[in-house]
Amino acid sequence: MMENSKINPKIYSTLGQGGSMFGITLPDIVRERDDVVVLSADMSTPAGLDKFKSLYPNKFLNLGIAEQNMIGVAAGLTDEGYKTISVAQACFISMRCFEQVRQFLGYMHSAQILVGIGSGFSLTLMGNTHYALEDISLMKTIPGMTVIAPCDALEAMKAFKAAIQMEGPVYIRLYGGTAIPIVYHEDFDFEIGKSVILREGTDLQVIATGSMVHVAMQVAEILAGKGVLASVVDMHTVKPLDIKVIDFNTPLIVSLEEHRLVGGIGDSIADYLSRYDSHPKLLKIGASDSFSIVGDYPYMMEQNGLSADKVAEQIMSFINK
Numbered sequence: 001m002m003e004n005s006k007i008n009p010k011i012y013s014t015l016g017q018g019g020s021m022f023g024i025t026l027p028d029i030v031r032e033r034d035d036v037v038v039l040s041a042d043m044s045t046p047a048g049l050d051k052f053k054s055l056y057p058n059k060f061l062n063l064g065i066a067e068q069n070m071i072g073v074a075a076g077l078t079d080e081g082y083k084t085i086s087v088a089q090a091c092f093i094s095m096r097c098f099e100q101v102r103q104f105l106g107y108m109h110s111a112q113i114l115v116g117i118g119s120g121f122s123l124t125l126m127g128n129t130h131y132a133l134e135d136i137s138l139m140k141t142i143p144g145m146t147v148i149a150p151c152d153a154l155e156a157m158k159a160f161k162a163a164i165q166m167e168g169p170v171y172i173r174l175y176g177g178t179a180i181p182i183v184y185h186e187d188f189d190f191e192i193g194k195s196v197i198l199r200e201g202t203d204l205q206v207i208a209t210g211s212m213v214h215v216a217m218q219v220a221e222i223l224a225g226k227g228v229l230a231s232v233v234d235m236h237t238v239k240p241l242d243i244k245v246i247d248f249n250t251p252l253i254v255s256l257e258e259h260r261l262v263g264g265i266g267d268s269i270a271d272y273l274s275r276y277d278s279h280p281k282l283l284k285i286g287a288s289d290s291f292s293i294v295g296d297y298p299y300m301m302e303q304n305g306l307s308a309d310k311v312a313e314q315i316m317s318f319i320n321k
Contacts, residue, residue, distance in 0.1 A: 009182045012153035016178040018087075018117050019048030020153040021160045026052050026085075029164055030059060035081060036164075039074050041067045041088035046177075047117050049087065067092045071100035075110045083113075083164065089123070090116025090132035090173060098138055105169035106142040112170075113163050114139075119149075119175045120211055120258035121292075121300035128291045132173075137263025139171040140239050146192060147239040149173040151213035152183040155236060158190035166192070173210060173238075175258065176297075181214040183234070195242040201229035204315070205247045205280075208256040209235045209265050216256050218308035219315070226316065230254075241268045247280070254283045254315055258306060261286040283318045285311055 012020040022038075030036050030052075039061045044053050053060045063070040067088045074084040086093065093116045094101075104110040116135055123130040139147045146168060150156035156174060163170040188196065198213070199220050208216035213234045220230045233245055246253065246269065253273075255266030266284030273279040287304045294300075301307045305314060 007154070007187045009152070009154050009185050012157065013180055013182050014178055015153060016048060016176060016180055017150060017153050017156035017174040018046070018115075019178060020157050021115075021174075022047060022049045023051045025157045025160050027055055029161070030056055033083070035083045037061065037077055037082045037084050039063055039070050039077075039084060039086045041065055041070050041086075041092065043087050043089065043117060046089075047087045047115070068097040068100050071097050071104055071112075074112050075100075075104040075108065078110045078112055083111075085113045085115060087115045087117065089130065090119035090135050091123075091130055094132060094135035094138045094171070101139075102142055106144060109144065110169060111167050114169070114171045115174060116171065117174045118177075119173045120287075121297060121304070122175045122177070124297050124300060125294060127294045131292070133258075133260045133287045134263070135171075135173060136238055136257070136259050136265065137267075140263060140268070142169070144168050145239065146170045146237070147173070148192065148237050149210035150236055151208075151210055151234055152180060154182075154184045155190065155234075159192070159236065162190060162192050175211045180211075183214050183217065190236075193237045193240045193242060195236065195245045196234040197231065197245065198234055199230070199232040201231035202250070203229045204252040204254060204319075205231045205233065205250045206254045206256055207233045207235050207246070207265070207269060209238055211258045212256040212306065215306065215308050215311060219256075219311045222308060222312040223315065226312075228316070228319070235265060238265050238268065241265075241272065243272050246272065248276075250280050252283060252319065253280045254285060256311065257286045258301075259286050261289065283315065285314055
């Protein structure tokens with residue numbers, strides 16, 4: 001646990017999730033353990049790895065734009081006793097090398113950490129080929145895989161520290177570049193598989209993950225102005241899902257994710273609710289079931305109904321129908 005005096009969310013936000021993880025947390029980890037090796041698919045600068053690469057050149061391997069090979073090399077190093085961290089764009093580390101991830105991390109239990117940067121619509125003008133809107137769905141299907149989607153830079157650092165201590169495979173989904181929104185303004189307890197309740201409310205429960213947690217807090221303020229009190233849950237761990245936090249006393253649960261609805265966190269919640277004869281209604285909000293018109297990040301979010309105003313409109317429309 002970090003001391004409160006050392007917590008500076010503004011600095012972490014400026015560095016982004018990757019910069020905070022790899023520029024601040026990773027050097028501290030390497031000073032404590034000598035078995036860590038980082039592999040990159042030519043993504044050291046976008047991931048915020050340049051500082052680490054200069055400090056520990058012998059612990060960094062650039063495998064080039066060859067994600068499939070990277071997973072295989074990491075599997076070999078893991079078998080030799082190294083703790084490997086493989087970094088690539090989220091769309092490619094999940095889709096391009098899915099077979100390698102399935103065989104090595106799933107079937108052969110290779111305890112690697114995969115870090116997907118630029119998830120969701122983060123890569124904006126690079127277009128639909130670079131949007132990662134299916135990665136959660138894919139990674140969830142792999143037996144034994146833990147899937148984490150931190151909501152801000154501080155939570156990303158905490159998730160990374162926790163993942164390093166795990167013996168099984170982990171996928172960490174990062175979004176944005178630098179200057180990402182701050183959700184946690186002070187230190188907090190983080191535990192894989194245990195969500196965080198950020199706001200209390202009695203009219204509905206919003207369960208959000210990753211980038212949408214900050215949006216969920218904005219949505220709750222908008223709804224409060226309309227007389228609707230919403231609780232907000234940061235479901236940072238997508239798998240295993242924290243089912244204990246799901247509120248059966250609320251009339252409505254809203255899942256919120258920057259991901260396709262098929263196979264996302266909303267589907268996980270729906271699967272759980274379906275076990276019961278009586279349960280709250282569920283409204284799943286995520287990226288539209290289509291390929292988007294390319295634009296900057298605010299435009300992509302607005303187009304897909306994921307801006308705070310659009311999300312609030314969808315919720316109020318559902319309540320009033």
